[in-house]
Amino acid sequence: MIEAIDFRNALSRLTTAVHVVTTNGTSGAHGFTASAVCSVSDDPPTVLVCMNRAARSHVHFVGNNTLCVNVLGTQHEPLSNVFASKLDSDARFEHGIWDTLVTGAPALEDALVNLDCEIESVQDVGTHSVFMCRVVAIRQSEQEESLVYFNRAYHHLRQSEPA
């Protein structure tokens, strides 16, 4: 039997990129900060996103059936905090510069990369939903510094400083 606190401590040792995942539809734009985003297959181009079912905006992601994964650069640490805060949706999108690609989900203009997606399936696992997402549009920026999360702290990764 694994205690939840031991599991969370263990997972804090897994470095992740930081993402703001967004959607848009009749209920307006919604978004949240996510670490649990993962590449699945390049044929067809597929990524997955895990989302807590208890999140206020969960119903909107499922209803819209589209989302955009915005991969954050080092300049986006404040934005990451905004989209992990208690601010409502409208207030969140006052931060950052947003446009859209194909699905209409908000795309952060200076993200490292935007992955605009159609949600192909939703699988509920424990407290979370796993969205399996077909990528329908991609945009890359010139930004070369990645915001990452490790041991419950932000870190900056520079492309020019490999191991």
Added chain:
Amino acid sequence: MIEAIDFRNALSRLTTAVHVVTTNGTSGAHGFTASAVCSVSDDPPTVLVCMNRAARSHVHFVGNNTLCVNVLGTQHEPLSNVFASKLDSDARFEHGIWDTLVTGAPALEDALVNLDCEIESVQDVGTHSVFMCRVVAIRQSEQEESLVYFNRAYHHLRQSEPA
């Protein structure tokens, strides 16, 4: 229509930890280097692992129905290369110091963390299988430096150097 090369370029912008995922059973021990490992839910404690179905050892992971996720530290860059090479299974496990936790899958002694798992389900998506894994044992080391992969290069993340 997304070209595979554009998708792979985009995904190279997503920083990931580096893991060696292992299994053991009647066919012996097998393991591969993986970036596509993701936290799913802490109740029950669940992670997922994506694996190319064309990999030689795929059949053994499915057959054994258990795996161990070994999260690599900065000292494990050579080990990462070994488990991504054409070496056969026996030759791979000559590198690193291995023991076992609960399932019998090889656990790397000085990994940042070992997540020993039972595979609860296998979902095929495009070229890959998504293994949904219940964590049954955890071991953390004192190691504080994470090996990460970004823009097709290894990088080192030190806990003592937050953003």
